Amino acid sequence: MEILYTAAALQAHAENCRQAGQRIALVPTMGALHEGHLQLVRAAAAVSDVVIVSIFVNPTQFNNAEDFQLYPRLPKADTVLLEPAGCTAVFLPSVEEMYPQPTVMHFDFGALERVMEGAHRPGHFNGVATVVSKLFHLSRPHQAYFGQKDWQQVTIVRQLVADLSFDVELVSFPTVREADGLAMSSRNRRLSGEARTVAPRLYEALTLAATLVLAQQESPAAVRQAAVAHIEGEPAFQLEYFEVADAHTLQPLNAWEAGQQVVICLAAFLGGIRLIDNVVLSVPK
């Protein structure tokens, strides 16, 4: 497994692989890898000659300086996990390597980023789209793998790829969960023992909401209310948002439409740690 530190080294590596006719997969991560990431790497390795995993805690997508500073960084442990999963090259750039000069350009994704993460983390998706564009240009992947836990991110990167005709296929992979349902996240490491015990309540609320959608007895507002009540039954949570939305436009729903794909998304603070999760389902016909 190669370890690459510079943009130029990654570019040269990708160009060599392309010239040799190899299929390249990119798995962009911020490190502190867990089983969710490793499943992306294994899936990529199953169909690609070359699997590049980038580990970069991207400052431009953090709106909160403390969250950026405290984000776990474990490059050595990460590297050990990656080789057996099928990674062939790790890209570990510095901030200066990715941003040698201040960025002037900004992306705006309109209504797609006026809700949920975009509404609560100003500038977040500009940072995401910028770093993803850079990584695509440096690694020239045939496929790029993203976790569905960041549903809005996947939606926005899909729009970016379509709008700028990036020659890359996006693969969105189901959220990997702990045995008790908690979505795997690098931020879970920062939960106290007590917080970790109640954390699964978030996924319980999502499955409750999904059950109510499938039963079709309740309006979107009533589904939302029931699920929010479940979370707020535990006072350790501070709910930031809970949205029942169209899975593609991400706009909140007032009524159900038969066959419509729905995403139910939440963000909540638990002992100062911000967690997100979602489920996707179709309204019964």
Add this chain to the structure above:
Amino acid sequence: MEILYTAAALQAHAENCRQAGQRIALVPTMGALHEGHLQLVRAAAAVSDVVIVSIFVNPTQFNNAEDFQLYPRLPKADTVLLEPAGCTAVFLPSVEEMYPQPTVMHFDFGALERVMEGAHRPGHFNGVATVVSKLFHLSRPHQAYFGQKDWQQVTIVRQLVADLSFDVELVSFPTVREADGLAMSSRNRRLSGEARTVAPRLYEALTLAATLVLAQQESPAAVRQAAVAHIEGEPAFQLEYFEVADAHTLQPLNAWEAGQQVVICLAAFLGGIRLIDNVVLSVPK
């Protein structure tokens, strides 16, 4: 010389050339080719194995529907000119091919696009950056050639390439002029005989301004005033803007700085046709 009509055909062509180790140059144009374009093509051919010329009147960079409709379209004549200049492939896509779905994403280049063309053509540089990104992704050039006549465009594309780490070298080529100094432009075809006679006055005003800058007797405001008076001495012109600006930040100057690169830019309507031109020079040390 190949003629390619689809994004997929261009992508496949570029990928084949890359795999064969060939150097690709892209010359993006809106067609109605003149000697200025052909010099870009010849310069590209001198150092590249493959020269792709795109001909696409990009609707998203026109803020004026009439200007878009009346923009000259001469693909057959263009194609005849290109082969002897060294073009190896022409890309002639339809609007539907370039924009198979509505674009959601918007670019914002901040202060760089709050002046001159950006200030007077709302959305223009979003359209330019979008189509240039698409063309880069489809044709994978090592080098891309742009005419200096669109100085602000070159500046913004340079920022785009840096900010998104596009793996392409920009080549900016000096403006090619008619014998009487008029900058070559596809829009010149639309000038009446009478308008064509007075049109060189724009470049006269720019050279007057440049002379005054080099003499260093006058402030930027006074230089501007003298040049504007020269244009407005001919009532057929409606001057849209005349700016004496820093060549890199594009912001208007209040004073000279020794060694500073200065761009003097203008846009004017002449008989309903909008013409732009500029000169670049250094303030004497």
